[in-house]
Amino acid sequence: MKSKKISQIHGGGGEAMNELLSEILSEIKNKSVKGGIGLKEMDDSATIPLGDKNIVFTTDSYTVRPLFFPGGDIGKLSICGTINDLAVMGAKPIAISTAFIIGDGFSLSDLKEIMKSINRISEETNTPVVTGDTKVIEDRIALVINTSGIGIADRIIKDSGLKVGDKIIINGTVGDHGIAILANRKGIEFETELESDCAPLYDLTRRILKYRIHAMKDPTRGGLANTLNEFAEKSNLGILIDDEKIPFRKEVKAASEMLGIDPLSVANEGKIVLSVGNDDAESVLKEMRKSRYGK
Numbered sequence: 001m002k003s004k005k006i007s008q009i010h011g012g013g014g015e016a017m018n019e020l021l022s023e024i025l026s027e028i029k030n031k032s033v034k035g036g037i038g039l040k041e042m043d044d045s046a047t048i049p050l051g052d053k054n055i056v057f058t059t060d061s062y063t064v065r066p067l068f069f070p071g072g073d074i075g076k077l078s079i080c081g082t083i084n085d086l087a088v089m090g091a092k093p094i095a096i097s098t099a100f101i102i103g104d105g106f107s108l109s110d111l112k113e114i115m116k117s118i119n120r121i122s123e124e125t126n127t128p129v130v131t132g133d134t135k136v137i138e139d140r141i142a143l144v145i146n147t148s149g150i151g152i153a154d155r156i157i158k159d160s161g162l163k164v165g166d167k168i169i170i171n172g173t174v175g176d177h178g179i180a181i182l183a184n185r186k187g188i189e190f191e192t193e194l195e196s197d198c199a200p201l202y203d204l205t206r207r208i209l210k211y212r213i214h215a216m217k218d219p220t221r222g223g224l225a226n227t228l229n230e231f232a233e234k235s236n237l238g239i240l241i242d243d244e245k246i247p248f249r250k251e252v253k254a255a256s257e258m259l260g261i262d263p264l265s266v267a268n269e270g271k272i273v274l275s276v277g278n279d280d281a282e283s284v285l286k287e288m289r290k291s292r293y294g295k
Contacts, residue, residue, distance in 0.1 A: 017221070041234075043159050044085040044217060045151075054156055056091035058082060059148040067110065067143060069184050071177075071195030074145055075114035077269060079121045079129075080200045081220065082149040087205040088216040088272055089158075091151030093125060099133040101144040106136075114143070125200045154209075161214040162235035167281040169274040171204060171288055172197065172295040174224050175252045178266025183255045194251040197270030204291040205272065208284050212277030219273050225264040227273050 010020040025031070025039055032038025036054070037047040045058035062078040072080075079096060086093045098118065102111070122129050127149075176197040183194055205216070215235070219227040224246070232239050248263060256263040270293060276284050288294030 011221075037156065037158065041158070041160070043089065045089045045091070047089070047153070047156050052154075054091070054153045056086050056089050056151040056153050056156075057148070058085040058089075059146065060085065061144060061146045063141075063144050064181065066181075066184065067114070069196055070180050070193055072198040072269075073114055073117050074143060075117035076121060076198055077196075078145040078147045079118045079127075080198050080269060081218075082147040083121070083125055083127060083200045083202055084218045084269075084272070086149050086151035087200075087202040088218050089151070089153060090155050090205070090209055090213075090216070091153035092206065093127040093149055093151045093202055095130045095150050096122065096127055097131045097133075097148045098129055099146040100135070101141070101146075102134065102136045103141045103143065104136060104138045106142060111143075114145075121200050125202055127202075157209075157213055157216045158234075159215055159217055159230055160234035162231055162237050162239075162275045163214050163277065164237065165278045166214055166275040167278055168228070168239065168241070169276055169281065169284060169288075170219075170224070170247070171201075171272055171293060172270070173247045173249045173252065174219075174268060174271070175248060175256065175263030175266050177269040178223065179252045179255045179259075179261070179263060182259055182261065182266070183251075186259065188255055188258060190251045190254070192251065194249070194255065197268060199270035199293050201270065201272055201293055204288055204293045207287040207291060207294075208274075211280040211284050211287075213274055213280075213284070214277065215275040217273050219268045219271055221267055223263070223265045223267060224271075224273065225262070231273075231275060 009016045031040045033048045035049045037043050045056045048055040064074050067074045083093045180194045180196045215231050217227050228239050252263050
């Protein structure tokens with residue numbers, strides 16, 4: 001890595017983050033359980049083979065500004081993100097942990113609202129929050145949430161599974177979360193409110209696992225562009241995309257132009273990208289549309 005200091009660019013996905021991870025993970029030698037997926041693969045979750053099943057394990061830390069935004073808050077974001085990282089590996093989420101790093105002077109009422117958001121998603125997905133931790137620090141930081149999750153899967157779906165002739169499918173419009181956050185910070189308003197797409201997606205993924213899903217990922221950091229690049233690089237294949245067929249809300253396009261941002265590179269928190277066997281693509285679309293999160 002050229003720079004000897006870590007900056008915000010290293011946390012945004014893409015090449016800079018990959019360089020940082022390559023640099024620091026070289027210090028870790030024991031990166032996976034025998035027969036499982038671990039740090040080397042850089043997938044959404046790790047896997048631990050257990051008989052004829054797989055335990056799936058993931059962890060992530062969440063910061064966002066503002067903490068409350070159109071369509072959600074940091075609590076909803078944290079539990080949805082962890083559930084989705086399990087779901088895209090082909091797993092059924094079974095338990096969540098939450099850890100809070102709270103800045104001195106943080107509002108108790110805000111914290112309770114954030115906890116209510118976590119509870120709503122926990123109940124919707126029947127994924128209990130079973131353990132956690134709390135630290136209060138003297139720092140300018142307002143709130144950081146770390147969530148870890150475990151799930152169970154019969155078949156693991158990896159980033160590297162693309163096949164020649166696959167179809168690429170996404171379950172809705174692109175760029176909603178990232179652009180909603182940025183527009184909110186900048187005070188950009190529209191006739192209809194632009195909201196984050198933050199949502200738990202296991203209800204969607206569980207419906208399609210019987211089909212030939214060769215790769216599946218939630219396009220969070222680095223957006224759709226980074227997800228497709230990861231698919232292609234890990235599978236050693238090229239992907240041909242017709243950009244006219246990528247769905248955007250008109251508000252996202254307008255805000256992107258105003259902000260000078262590529263909506264393909266901003267985070268989505270309620271979307272999954274699939275690489276599906278050509279013969280199964282229509283069946284997968286039909287099943288996805290049965291879920292409230294499939295469009």
